[in-house]
Amino acid sequence: MNKELVLEMKNIVKTFPGVKALDGANLNAYRGRAMALMGENGAGKSTLMKIMTGIYEKDSGEVIYNKESVVFKDSKDSQNSGIAIIHQELNLISELSITENIFLGRELTNSWGKIDWNLMHKEAREMLDMINIGDSEKKLIKELTIGTMQMVEIAKALSQNAKLIVMDEPTDALTDKETESLFKVIRNLKKEGKSIIYISHRLKEIPEICEDITILRDGKFVCEAEVKDIDENFIIEKMVGRTLTEQFPHVKVKLGKEVLRVENLNGKKVKNSSFSIREGEVLGFAGLMGSGRTELARTVYGYTKSSSGKIFIDNKEIKINSAKDGVKNGIAYVSEDRKGDGLILDLSVMENMTLSSLNKISSTFKINKKNEIIEVEDYIKKFNIKTPHIYQIIKNLSGGNQQKVAIAKALLTNPKVLILDEPTRGVDVGAKKEIYDVINKLKKEGLSIIIISSEMPEILGLSDRILVLHEQKIMNDFPIEEATQEKIMRNAVGVK
């Protein structure tokens, strides 16, 4: 079959102060096909897409769209030419409804020129049905789960009836079911002759949904291939420029004393939960979306108030009424929603990392700026965080590097118990391995770690013990030696 080129990006170069984000990047998109765009965190994928859609200006290179050389002035301009982009960061206004968000800036009007709410609600409903979202179109964004928000973002792009649709990590926050709905939509779009550019760190998705693949490394074009001709190892090797050894080297350390004990905890979406964790132990929270893993973690940490139950640290009962109490007692939590409540996007790497530890440091001593800088730079090295310097504004870092900053920020509070909620969401294979290595290192140092993850291999590969939740209750709690994927799944769906 002949492939018809819709988009050609050639030799794109883009420099930000102190960063060469793109250094000769190429990308094609073909009619009726999906092109996967892969590369490590910071490889330049999002930047390339922002250049294509007119959000950023390139330093040099050429963009050819529908056989014509183009330069889009801004995203409106590219939209008018039939290009839609679903950004990696959610771009929704939380105080507005789903309908209002979908039609923001291009409201539909009736023949009198007045905004036609009925029509917009109707069309929004059709979009939501298409992607299997049951929530009312009149619901406010802030009332939705992150996954549904992401689906609304997708609906918004679909409603533009674009010919070329860019999806920058669309499944990052989606459940398996939501992902399946999205894939169905993508298949239909392809049948209609539309082109997709698909960015994802989930290797398994690529053969399922993409025909072609382009790999970038350090802002440079590495290769383009047809997905049917290559395999996972090829992708990883081209992405990281080396072969990766075993993903999960499970480290067994001698467990120390009990650090945290939770007894009969109740609260919002937490039902009579009891568990404990020892020094050097990694406890995995498994369960389906909505099973209450995050709520349990947040209640232990103090982000959500408990209604009854006891929490002990080092065998002493502590009172936790707010997240501050959690930090004070040595419990740190890294949110699954790093953009929403983990990081402050307009502050620098340095400011973000020291945000939670600031209180602690300044209450005992005057803030020791020099020590702080050393600590921050230590973490940048230890986690291999890609940033030109510590004063870089965090939103200018790539997604995966932001996640590493969020983990470093929690560690700077010197916790006894570190809770990581979906720590590798949106993180590339290379950086994932780095985060796993960090977890193992911290474990050897005696830290107690709770990991919440929807990725089964991650839970199985890192945990010493696994706790499975079902409908906000702990169904089972067992050592890793007894764990199998099947057993966890059974418990997760409520079978003992």
Ligand SMILES: Nc1ncnc2c1ncn2[C@@H]1O[C@H](COP(=O)(O)OP(=O)(O)OP(=O)(O)O)[C@@H](O)[C@H]1O
């Ligand atoms: N507005 C900006 N100002 C300064 N630097 C930036 C800006 N946007 C991106 N960068 C830098 O450019 C490089 C490429 O970033 P980009 O976001 O394109 O990576 P990515 O491939 O999308 O990564 P990820 O998989 O983590 O999303 C990174 O080093 C990033 O820090």
Ligand SMILES: [Mg+2]
């Ligand atoms: Mg990106």
